Amino acid sequence: MFELIDVKYQEVVDIPHLYITKGQTVLLGASGSGKTTVLKLLNKMISPTQGRILFCGNDLKQLPSVDHRRNVMMLSQNPIMFEGNIRDNLTIAFKFQERVIPGDEELYKILGKVQLEKGLDTPVNLLSGGEKQRLALGRIFLLDPSVYLLDEPSSSLDQDTEDKIIKMVSEHIKKANKSAVMITHSKSVAEKYGDEIIEMAQGKILYRRLRDECNK
Amino acid sequence: MNAINDLSIWQVMLAYVFVLVVLAITSIRGIGREKEILISSVRMTIQLVLTGYVLVYVFANPSPLLTALIIVLMECFAIYTVFNRFKGRLSKKLKITIALSMLVGTLACLLYFLFIVVRIDPWYDPQYFIPIAGMMVGNSMTGIALGVKSLIDGMSIQRNLVEEALILGATPQFAMTSIVNNTFEAAIMPTINSMLGMGIIFLPGMMTGQILSGTSPATAVNYQIAIMLGIMGSVAITVILMLQLGYRSFFNEEDQLV
Secondary structure, X not given: OEEEEEEEEOOOEEEEEEEEOOOEEEEEEOOOOOHHHHHHHHHOOOOOOEEEEEEOOEEHHHOOHHHXXXXXXXXXXXXXXXXXXXXXXXHHHHHHOOOOOXXXXXXXXXXXXXXXXXXXXXXXXXXXXXXXXXXXXXXXXXXXXXXXXXXXXXXXXXXXXXXHHHXXXXXXXXXXXXXXXXXXXXXXXXXXXXXXXXXXXXXEEEEEEEHHHHHO | OXXXXXXXXXXXXXXXXXXXXXXXXXXXXXXXXXXXXXXXXXXXXXXXXXXXXXXXXXXXXXXXXXXXXXXXXXXHHHHHHHHHHOOOOOOHHHHHHHHHHHHHHHHHHHXXXXXXXXXXXXXOOHHHHHHHHXXXXXXXXXXXXXXXXXXHHHHHHOHHHHHHHHHOOOOHHHHOHHHHHHHHHHHHHHHHHHHHHEOOOEOOHXXXXXXXXXXXXXXXXXXXXXXXXXXXXXXXXXXXXXXXXXXXXXXXXXXXXX
């Protein structure tokens, strides 16, 4: 799906060559290892200072950035909420993308999926960090891109909710035949859900392996 | 109409009593701005006296070249003033945008106002061209300076919102909508507010000047209405041009924030 060829981004990332295959890829690594930068490069929020990134064989440089971001969507570790209520935040991206805004029924369905038991008119400033993270996850599910780039989607959640959310994310992506690149600190999450596991340290790739190989 | 009551130099000197009053207040209260008050009073006097001499010459020897030269100087000075106010904070792209918007916005409104509304003859008549250009360029300069400040501040405060909007698939133009609209409002509001108070709270300078120099209040009012509308148009067009072109200076060709 993605191929990184001799990619450098400032002093932060240095990847001579990397394949990211279709399915669920987990990016592991300590803070500051360059994982978020890799997601931003894949999402075209930034461009490499050197090298090329291919997406399904096409050079990212040649793909229109806005179209690519709609197709390969990123969920930030600390997603920003827009002014207003839950409904506003679930539907705002539909306005950005000039798409038909879904009805309340669909919005409630998504809230149920991300286990956020709140009314659509609830102001977002009343939500906790974990609730905001789930709302942001719901927002991206609703948009249904081809590839999900998830930057620690459960970092603000307690252990129990984290397990449920990650499981739900994984099932959703599998069922919809989508792909995901997910950052996590948890090796157990990586082993459990990653079809492919990549570990980074100091901007470099330590290893890339398929899950089956890990379990051998 | 009464004859014009000319002011002698001595009478003008008497008006400097106000400077002494302000100096006394700042000195007694320990505000410590005496130097600035003195410099601004002296500078204003010298600038206006020199302008007076220039205008006397230009009015006595009207020529298209001279009128054009003065307009170009006004525009350059206005653009330089905006650049200077935001020293080190403007990218090259934004500077070009500001200069272009000032030139296109003010000149388009000025030419429409003089040729279509007032219908001056000869077309380069400095008696109309220069004061009206001064008002339009001056007000547009203030509007654009307010606009640039609001744009830069808005971008620095709301950068994370713009970034999130891009992540969610917004075009740069859509991502900047709220900042651009707020900036336009911030830039145009002083002009709108001054229009609201005009005639009730204060009499505008141009109208007062015309009445003092013997023009009938009815004519002065007509001119004032027309010029206020012209100024509003000039400020609005200049600022919206700056915003429509200027928001792009925060993005590169790949629609990424710079």
